[in-house]
Amino acid sequence: MAGAPTVSLPELRSLLASGRARLFDVRSREEAAAGTIPGALNIPVSELESALQMEPAAFQALYSAEKPKLEDEHLIFFCQMGKRGLQATQLARSLGYTGYGEVWLLAGR
Incomplete structure (x- = not known):
């Protein structure tokens, strides 16, 4: 989906390993209860x-x-297919958050 930066799986792994990422699962509570990062x-x-x-x-x-603070870097929003992650990214941007990204798929790439 256009309009939002993306984070590749290797980048995500690196950010998580370094403790520099804040990861937000924007799926429903039921979906997240079934499994999340x-x-x-x-x-x-x-x-x-x-x-x-x-x-x-x-x-x-x-x-x-x-x-999260407005200036926090590496705010990463994810969902199952990308639509809600994109919505979350755009919403954060509209509220003044400057450090954001998006992960497209929850599983396996």
């Missing part, structure tokens, strides 16, 4: 806008994770 934070795309606009303490309380 270890370390990913599940925020369904339907709640992402409100989540990214929360105060940091409220985000922490709801998601048990630190809220």
Whole structure:
């Protein structure tokens, strides 16, 4: 899909190994419960806008994770096929987040 940067699987592995990536699974809770990338934070795309606009303490309380900062690099959103990942990437961009990418497929490439 055009309009968003992508992250290849080797790049993702490198970013995760270095601890420089924040990984967001934007699929439904049911999909994420069936399996996700270890370390990913599940925020369904339907709640992402409100989540990214929360105060940091409220985000922490709801998601048990630190809220990403606008300037954080390597915010990576993924879903099953790419559509919701693209929506999440565009949403983050519209809210002023500058460090974002997208992983197209959850499984195997």
